[in-house]
Structures are given as C-alpha cells and as structure tokens.
Amino acid sequence: MKKKEVAGGIIVLFLITGISGYLLAQVYKVTKPKIEEQKRIEEEKINKEIFPDGVKFEEKCKDNISYVSVYNSDGEEIGKIFKVKTLGYGGYILLKVGVDKNFRIKGVKIIHHSETPGLGSKITSEKFLSQFEGKTIDEIYLKKDNPEGKIDAITGATISSRAVVDGIRKFLKKVKK
Amino acid sequence: MKKLIDFKNFINPIWRENPVFYLMLGLCPLLAVSGSVRDSLGMGIAVIFVLVGSNFTVSVIRKFVPSHVRIPVFIVVIATFVTIADYSIAAFSPEIHRNLGVYLPLIVVNCIILGRAEAFASKNNILNSILDALGTGIGFTIAILLIAIIREALGNGTIFGNPVFGTGYTPFLIMIMPPGAFLVIGFLIAIKQGMTRRRKC
Numbered sequence: 001m002k003k004k005e006v007a008g009g010i011i012v013l014f015l016i017t018g019i020s021g022y023l024l025a026q027v028y029k030v031t032k033p034k035i036e037e038q039k040r041i042e043e044e045k046i047n048k049e050i051f052p053d054g055v056k057f058e059e060k061c062k063d064n065i066s067y068v069s070v071y072n073s074d075g076e077e078i079g080k081i082f083k084v085k086t087l088g089y090g091g092y093i094l095l096k097v098g099v100d101k102n103f104r105i106k107g108v109k110i111i112h113h114s115e116t117p118g119l120g121s122k123i124t125s126e127k128f129l130s131q132f133e134g135k136t137i138d139e140i141y142l143k144k145d146n147p148e149g150k151i152d153a154i155t156g157a158t159i160s161s162r163a164v165v166d167g168i169r170k171f172l173k174k175v176k177k
Numbered sequence: 178m179k180k181l182i183d184f185k186n187f188i189n190p191i192w193r194e195n196p197v198f199y200l201m202l203g204l205c206p207l208l209a210v211s212g213s214v215r216d217s218l219g220m221g222i223a224v225i226f227v228l229v230g231s232n233f234t235v236s237v238i239r240k241f242v243p244s245h246v247r248i249p250v251f252i253v254v255i256a257t258f259v260t261i262a263d264y265s266i267a268a269f270s271p272e273i274h275r276n277l278g279v280y281l282p283l284i285v286v287n288c289i290i291l292g293r294a295e296a297f298a299s300k301n302n303i304l305n306s307i308l309d310a311l312g313t314g315i316g317f318t319i320a321i322l323l324i325a326i327i328r329e330a331l332g333n334g335t336i337f338g339n340p341v342f343g344t345g346y347t348p349f350l351i352m353i354m355p356p357g358a359f360l361v362i363g364f365l366i367a368i369k370q371g372m373t374r375r376r377k378c
Contacts, residue, residue: 005243005245008243009243009245009246010246012242012243012246012250013249013250013253016238016250016253016254020253020254020257024257024260024261027260027264031268032264034268035264035267038267038268038271039271042271112275114278114279118212118213118328118332118333118353118354119354121276155350156350156353
C-alpha cells in the first residue's frame with residue numbers, strides 16, 4: 001500500500017469520526033433535558049404510586065443513605081422511600097421501596113433492571129410486586145426459601161425474584177438498626 | 178446500466194429475500210427481544226431508522242471512502258445513528274427504552290445493517306439505497322413481529338399485553354424462554370423455504 005493511500009484513509013476516517021462526534025454532541029444536547037425530565041416525572045410518579053396519600057416528598061440523607069420522606073396533608077411524616085440496588089440475574093436491579101413508620105412495606109417499584117426480557121423482566125409486574133404490600137421485614141422471603149416467607153417467586157425467574165426479595169430484606173434490616 | 182430507481186430493491190427484501198428468513202442475518206437481537214410484541218415493534222422501528230440513516234449516509238460518502246478504511250467508516254456511521262436512536266427513544270418513550278435494555282445499543286453489531294451498507298449502499302445510488310434500507314427494515318420488522326406474536330401468544334397467552342386465549346389457558350412457558358425463539362424461528366424458516374422453493378420449479 002502506498003503512503004498516499006494510507007494518508008487518504010486516515011484523513012477520511014478522521015473527518016467522518018469528527019462529523020459523527022459533533023452530530024452526537026448536538027443530539028445529546030437536545031435530548032438530555034428531555035431524558036432528565038422523563039426521569040424526574042417517573043420518579044415523582046413512582047413516589048406517588050407508593051404513597052397515594054402523600055402530599056409532600058422531601059429528599060433527605062442520613063448515615064450515608066439517601067431517602068425520601070413522605071408527609072401527608074396534615075404535615076405528618078407517614079413513611080419513607082428508599083432506593084435499593086441488588087444484583088439480579090442479568091445485572092443490577094434498582095428499585096424503590098416505601099415503608100410506613102413501623103417498617104411495614106407500603107409498596108415496591110422497579111426503576112431499572114437488565115433481566116431477561118419476558119422472564120426476569122416480570123419482576124416489574126403488578127402481580128409480583130403487589131405481594132409485598134403490608135408485609136413485615138421477617139416475612140420478605142421466597143416461600144420456597146423460608147417457611148415464614150410470604151412471597152411467591154415468578155415461574156422461570158427464581159433468581160430474579162430472589163434478588164428482589166433478598167435485596168429489600170437485607171437493606172431494610174440494615175436501615176432499621 | 179443500473180436504473181435510477183428500482184422498486185425491486187424495496188419489494189424483494191420484504192419477503193422473498195427477507196433478511197431474517199433468507200439471508201439469516203441479525204438473528205441475535207431477533208431471538209433476544211421477540212418475547213413481547215411491543216418490544217419487538219420498538220426494535221423494528223429502531224432498526225428501520227438506523228438502516229435508512231446508515232444506508233443513506235454510506236451511499237452519499239461511497240465515492241470518497243477508500244476501500245481499505247470502508248469498514249471502520251461504516252461502523253462509525255452506524256454507531257452514530259444507533260446512538261441517536263438510543264437517545265431519542267430514551268427521551269420520548271422511556272418504557273420501551275427500559276424494556277429493550279442492552280439490545281438497543283447492540284444494533285451497532287446487527288449484521289443486517291453492516292451487511293446492507295457493505296453489500297448494497299456502498300455500490301448503489303442514494304435513492305436505491307434508501308429503498309433497500311426501507312425494504313430490509315420492514316422485512317426485519319415483519320419477521321420479528323411474526324415471531325413475537327407466536328411467542329407471546331403461546332408463552333404468555335397475550336398479544337400486546339391483552340389476553341387472547343381466555344382465562345383457562347396455561348402458558349406454554351418454553352416459548353417465552355430462549356429455546357422458544359429457536360423453535361419458532363426454525364419453523365418459520367422451514368415454512369418460508371417451503372413456500373418460495375416450490376414456486377421456482
């Protein structure tokens with residue numbers, strides 16, 4: 001290969017990469033506020049879904065754990081919402097769990113996961129997550145793992161189900177201390 | 178001489194030379210995402226967008242790109258369009274973005290797109306390249322939707338999340354798991370081959 005050909009190739013590749021980079025920067029600039037807006041709306045929606053009677057949601061931080069305090073219309077604190085990160089079958093699962101003052105579970109919502117589509121991704125289903133409502137910490141086991149457990153695993157997705165259940169239980173135990 | 182616009186480029190890849198059932202390209206995302214119809218539709222639209230974008234760009238620059246750097250150039254072009262699609266879907270439909278997960282960025286390595294850029298767009302004019310991209314993209318979308326409809330209906334009893342078989346139906350679970358994808362695609366390829374082969378004689 002001649003030197004000229006090599007130089008031509010380098011220049012073309014350099015130009016194309018430069019143009020692509022510039023284009024992407026523009027697209028990123030346009031979509032970034034929208035993506036963040038979507039995320040914020042979603043967070044608020046999730047908080048509201050966990051605590052339908054919550055009026056004020058305040059972000060707080062204590063002992064290196066950030067959480068959201070929920071107040072009702074009388075200005076009384078009715079519960080907290082924690083973010084929990086746990087290792088599932090296909091990567092990290094990020095979820096929100098709301099508890100009332102007595103650490104009974106108010107609701108669980110999955111924010112992000114990389115579980116197998118169609119199988120492990122069913123951890124986001126209402127059928128699975130509604131099982132958590134009203135349970136105490138000691139009841140959050142899979143039925144097949146512990147006789148005290150009250151949570152049914154998803155068929156074909158035991159590892160994902162267990163990750164959610166164990167993640168929530170371990171986190172809440174740590175926080176409660 | 179090649180025609181300026183040849184609609185065969187659009188018609189052929191939709192069914193007869195379908196990228197999935199005939200060229201057997203792009204099977205990885207196809208197998209992975211076809212568990213639910215809604216995700217498949219999102220995937221199909223993303224692939225159409227990336228294909229049209231990359232085929233168009235490759236066709237425009239085909240005369241300036243020396244052949245020994247063409248593959249890296251094509252990959253850069255494709256990656257750019259995939260990233261644009263990724264950001265846009267995240268901005269406008271976070272739910273589909275969440276469900277497609279890692280398979281959306283992985284469109285970069287979908288062989289259909291590089292295959293069409295290399296085999297078609299780098300040798301043909303802009304209009305024909307766009308037609309070819311649309312046809313190939315629609316062909317891919319039809320294939321992934323077909324598989325998804327069969328898998329979701331049998332494996333979950335639903336289509337687009339709506340129950341189709343009534344309450345007494347016990348889901349045929351293996352269809353929603355990876356082996357189900359292989360089974361369905363195998364049968365579909367066999368049916369397609371049976372239909373098109375016979376016609377030739």
